[in-house]
Amino acid sequence: MKTEQFFATCPRGLEALLSDELRELGAQQISPTHGGVGFTGAFALCYRVNLHSRLASRVLLRVGGGGYVDEQDIYDGTLSFDWPSMFRVDQTFMIRVTATRCPLHSLEFVTLRIKDAVCDRFRDATGERPSIDTREPDVRIHAWITEDTCTLYLDTSGASLYKRGLRKQAGIAPLNENLAAGLLKMAGWQPGTPLFDPMCGSGTILLEATLMALNIAPGSFREFGFQNLVWFDADAWQAERAAAEAARMPVSPQAIYGRDLFGRSLKDAETNFACAGLLDAVSLTQGNVLESPAPAGAGLIVTNPPYGVRIGEQAELAAFYPELGHWLKRQCAGWTAYILSADMNLPKLIRLQASKRTPLYNGALECRVFEYRIVAGSARR
Numbered sequence: 001m002k003t004e005q006f007f008a009t010c011p012r013g014l015e016a017l018l019s020d021e022l023r024e025l026g027a028q029q030i031s032p033t034h035g036g037v038g039f040t041g042a043f044a045l046c047y048r049v050n051l052h053s054r055l056a057s058r059v060l061l062r063v064g065g066g067g068y069v070d071e072q073d074i075y076d077g078t079l080s081f082d083w084p085s086m087f088r089v090d091q092t093f094m095i096r097v098t099a100t101r102c103p104l105h106s107l108e109f110v111t112l113r114i115k116d117a118v119c120d121r122f123r124d125a126t127g128e129r130p131s132i133d134t135r136e137p138d139v140r141i142h143a144w145i146t147e148d149t150c151t152l153y154l155d156t157s158g159a160s161l162y163k164r165g166l167r168k169q170a171g172i173a174p175l176n177e178n179l180a181a182g183l184l185k186m187a188g189w190q191p192g193t194p195l196f197d198p199m200c201g202s203g204t205i206l207l208e209a210t211l212m213a214l215n216i217a218p219g220s221f222r223e224f225g226f227q228n229l230v231w232f233d234a235d236a237w238q239a240e241r242a243a244a245e246a247a248r249m250p251v252s253p254q255a256i257y258g259r260d261l262f263g264r265s266l267k268d269a270e271t272n273f274a275c276a277g278l279l280d281a282v283s284l285t286q287g288n289v290l291e292s293p294a295p296a297g298a299g300l301i302v303t304n305p306p307y308g309v310r311i312g313e314q315a316e317l318a319a320f321y322p323e324l325g326h327w328l329k330r331q332c333a334g335w336t337a338y339i340l341s342a343d344m345n346l347p348k349l350i351r352l353q354a355s356k357r358t359p360l361y362n363g364a365l366e367c368r369v370f371e372y373r374i375v376a377g378s379a380r381r
């Protein structure tokens, strides 16, 4: 069986955890790098990774590449690839170019040349060319350009994998689903351990935890880009889906708790759980984090508190964080808290000693995951 080369992208900071996940899914030659992990396997491996990965953003299949000096080299390299063996001329496609240290003047022009080469290859083979759709194409082609190489990939995911096809209400500042899952893995959370998000918003962290607890494959609710490729094997895909469905556990109450100050946010969380048929698994209550005790004797708190952009908000948060530290110390002895924040003032203001700080990127935004082990009379700074 032919061995394919893949690259799974992910939020920066999750590469090591994604490598572990890929290993468990049967990937070979795993090589983490900034923002993703390279791996090899049979083509059908991309069915399993797309269906089961909680951390990847996309799974790309390498189809070609090589060195270049100018745009013409990139055009020639793209033209040399047999695109009609990958998708049909009546399907739409788009090109996405990402680059680092690329010396060429315009990435837009490079994008245009790659598109021309794909269309010309089709025209030579069929007399027609496929159309472009930059919103919802059937096929996405990625080009990764460095100083002197251009690598071409077919995107086997389609829409980003964090779009689980589950969340109906997004709330004010929702986390992407794969970042939420990464936060839970970073915290070392295991189903069965009580989990509490006291500022849960639309419930993204809790929903990811519930999928993990009930062994529900995160891709069970959506379609994928590989389904549009010529060599898509519907039987192999159905077998993969059926195996995932059989491993799914029935919905039952879990020690997964959410709280939010605002009824509107909580309503969003409830809607999301209800649409997924998982409302019975979770316990959601409205309330001020500062005014209520933790819901169990011990466990993990995993949360991303509000962070301020405007001056007024920052002043409010400067008052809120010390209160949060006080609440953790008073009400949460026995718990370990993992707090994701882009606000580097948080540790100073919360006035508790962080036992770990791990960098994690929310898109381009550099954040930290602060770990606080709360014991009775926890060290206050």
Ligand SMILES: C[S@@+](CC[C@H](N)C(=O)[O-])C[C@H]1O[C@@H](n2cnc3c(N)ncnc32)[C@H](O)[C@@H]1O
Pocket (backbone or CB within 6 Å): 170, 171, 172, 173, 174, 175, 198, 199, 200, 201, 202, 203, 204, 205, 259, 260, 261, 262, 265, 287, 288, 289, 290, 304, 305, 306, 307
């Ligand atoms: C950054 S958002 C969390 C987003 C959430 N992780 C999601 O994916 O939807 C912060 C949340 O904290 C809530 N919040 C702010 N102050 C609070 C308080 N005193 N008690 C409880 N929740 C609070 C806000 O309503 C907001 O939903």
